[in-house]
Amino acid sequence: MRNILIIEDDTDIAELITYNLQKAGYKTHHAVNANEGLIILGEVACDIILLDLMLPGLKGMEFLKIIRSNDEYSNIPVIIISAKTHEQDIISGLNTGADDYLPKPFSMEMLLAKINTILRRGASWTGRAANILEYQGIKLDDANHKVYVDGREIKLTHKEYELLRLFLSNPDTIFSRDRLLNSIWGYDSQSYTRTVDAHIASLRKKLLSYGDVIISVSKTGYGLK
């Protein structure tokens, strides 16, 4: 499922967009300002960003510049949504690195058409930084969705694959179970059970001799050694 990050301080608009995107089968994440957007980007591998320009605090264009100069995020497509509709605004948005510019007000149909247009092209860039991730004898080829241990391919289930990819893309981070549930499962874990632990266990087993590169930090979560 595709993750879409909505950065928009007007919660009415954000909710409207959220409602429609979810209906269209997307997973949405909402930030009310740029800093919150950056935090979510750190937690969730987003496929597209909808960016309002008029934000409190860090402005939309500043955010866009940060994104575009950051290795990990520079490939994520950005659609600007803004009440500024002058030609010069649009041109400067595009030239700063946005992929499209949608003047407010806009119809949901138009928004969906633009999202689909961009994602259609997206087969070749996955919204994630590197296509091949390596860690010790583990190699993850994201374009081809394959994982190798010491050069030998192993078969992972989808959740195991997502976990491994998240760890490999953030080798220094310890992820709490909540954060893992948010990034990979996509819901708030109200009464959490042992789901994450079970998947970690089976992933470790499939990684054979590298199973112990995934460490658990008591009361904190999981991450790479």
Add this chain to the structure above:
Amino acid sequence: MRNILIIEDDTDIAELITYNLQKAGYKTHHAVNANEGLIILGEVACDIILLDLMLPGLKGMEFLKIIRSNDEYSNIPVIIISAKTHEQDIISGLNTGADDYLPKPFSMEMLLAKINTILRRGASWTGRAANILEYQGIKLDDANHKVYVDGREIKLTHKEYELLRLFLSNPDTIFSRDRLLNSIWGYDSQSYTRTVDAHIASLRKKLLSYGDVIISVSKTGYGLK
């Protein structure tokens, strides 16, 4: 140098665009109607197409559909330029496979910003497939549109053939159902049913003892073993 194909019957506009694009360092090609456009596409590997919708003869949208359902050209980005500026025109243009839509009149600066935005993504790769593809006992002769299993010809339907060719040309890739729908069927594959699976099943059956070289990766898609 990037090649840009301009399909526009109004020669004044075409000349204006040509002048500005050349000044910006692009190589331009001009067609006054869709058929001429097709001829140029056959001769020049174009990186982007600017398409006027109101053309004499074959209409712009028809041309777009042809492009998008042709293996060789389907990846070339298309920007529609048109005097039709109603929301529904734009949406239907995007959903037919255009990458952007520029209402007339437009400024050269805007056109250049849009062209640069699209080319920045480097979307243009005109991968020309080999003429004969082989994988284990399967042989696909693309020039003659024939498929052999252990030297014996088998009859495939068009969709089966396209699937097989896509797999054989990308033996390491696992294709999601969405991507298969995009590549082989067309773009607005909204409500997908089990179409892809059904075709995979019949293709497997026709491949006889090699049916299981097409593997399914749960929640991910299909590809070669």
Add this chain to the structure above:
DNA sequence: TAATTTTGTAAAATAAATGTAAAAAACCCC
């Protein structure tokens, strides 16, 4: 160290995705 909490893990229960045949619909070629 004992009590408590947290994590590991196998296996059962549940849920979801895929395989497949066949009916229905669409397409195509006289």
Add this chain to the structure above:
DNA sequence: GGGGTTTTTTACATTTATTTTACAAAATTA
């Protein structure tokens, strides 16, 4: 427009994946 073919949809069987459970083991706390 009719007859054959291809494509899509449907329904159900089968397989695979995910979640939950229960208990063991390890870590943390007091």
